Amino acid sequence: MLKITDLNVAYGEVQVLWDVNMEIHESEVVALIGANGAGKSTLLYTISGLLKPKSGSIQFMGKEIAGLSADEVLRLGVGQVPQGRHLFAGMTVKENIMMGAYLRKDKKAVKEDFEFVLDLFPRMAERLNQPAGSLSGGEQQMCAVARGLMAAPKLLMVDELSLGLAPLVVENIYNAVEKVIQRGMTVLIVEQDVFLALEQADRAYVLDVGHIVMSGPADELMENPKIKEAYLGI
């Protein structure tokens, strides 16, 4: 579904990603793990069209998307929940969630999806008319996930959902992600919490200072002594 070949990305002179190769198949859950500053978010931003690659190719469902603008990429079906939530603080929760469906014209399906995300996050249903800026951190993350889902993407990329949240809240949010996965959505999970990511994923890639240094089935990586030492601390 998504095929990245020899991707190089740089901010001006500073190269952040080096010859990245990666593949995601339909209905697969892939984790992208790595330490702070490894280039995970840069890779997401490049896929979603917010950054332009220096060289290399990104193919989505057979179509080259490297260099397309963000709205064109989203139109093709690649959606994301950005790190740091990026909610529209002054808009209400309902407006935020509906902004996710900005490009969609199928009103009936949008309405169904809206009900689906409210089912997924009943807390959002209680707070529909509240400004998003007034929500707690966990609620904001739920709102961001709900907004991401409203785009009805074929591939959903979620970036650091667990950041700065209490374990119980994280569990709550990942339960919702699991329900989405069960519906057959293809998901790319980017996480610093390696254990959490590997638990959800079928396969995983490990990114280290801009290079993919390891990849494979998630359960194998979980047992890998190097991973255990470097990321899991056991």
Add this chain to the structure above:
Amino acid sequence: MSDQKKAPIRFSSLDGLFKGRQGVLFSIFLLFILFLGVFPFLPFASGFWLNTLTLILLLAAMSIGWNFIGGYTGYAAFGNVAFFGIGAYGTGLSMIRLGLSFFPALLIGAVAAMVFAILIGLPILRLKGHYFAIATVAIATALGEIADSWTSFTGGAAGITLPFFDPIEWSGQFFYYMAYLLAIGGLLLTWFILNRKMGYSWVAIREDEDAANMMGINTTWSKVMAFALSALMAGLAGGIYAYWKTFVLAEEVFKIEYTLQMILAAVLGGTGTIFGPFIGAFIYYILITLLVFFLPVGQLHATILGAIIILVMVFTPKGLMDFISGRKKLSINALLENIRTYRV
């Protein structure tokens, strides 16, 4: 983030418009609009009053336009007078050089302002914050200089003289209604856009431009549209002003003060609200008039006005609409709360 950090944006919807305090205010506002609509036929409508109200309505229209880019989209445009000037020159030159009558000339002036906004908007709307603000000031200033020195085309420092409105005894009423229709049209346009995706995209860009991009909003297109529509309002106002005064001079129609007035009216009334700029234009004129009346000595009124503006910016950065609409109760606490909330 603390509770209630920002008040929710009210997207206009017609339900509830006539209910509660909001409804009372809206009804008063509608009555006021109606009153303005019949004003020229009232016995006390002297030339002085028509003149003053025409000025206020033109300011209101430009402020409504500025609100598109400055209030809703959140880009600090400090050069909207450029569009006023282009509208004035476009209309004036079309009338005297092409011999067109007023309305087609006005259309040319307004379209010229819009086209110019699109052309400069494409590059400068990529700038953010101060950089954008400075670019807009620079462009407005440069245009003024060009109009002033390009004597063969614009008449230079001698200006251009337009024909009088005919029949001249209806001139006051005619320009009053032009300004009135423009301001009301601006209000309707704001309301119309806010109920469409375009309006949501503007607010989304103001709140978080990166996120707006991720939602699939073509942010460049949205911003350029906001800029072009604000140019349309200012351009039309400029054209009407030119024919009204029957004279166009660069240093008059490219005055940077006009930009400041548009912004002040919007800020006083409330940026990012439908009625804020309209009401703000009246508040601004009343303030100015009172100050000049009570403080006829020298430039003291300008100083006091400056002080009032600073107080408004510090204590009610969202404009007086917050208190008028009852969204917040006017109290010392609310004012102090505002300082805490909006300090940088």
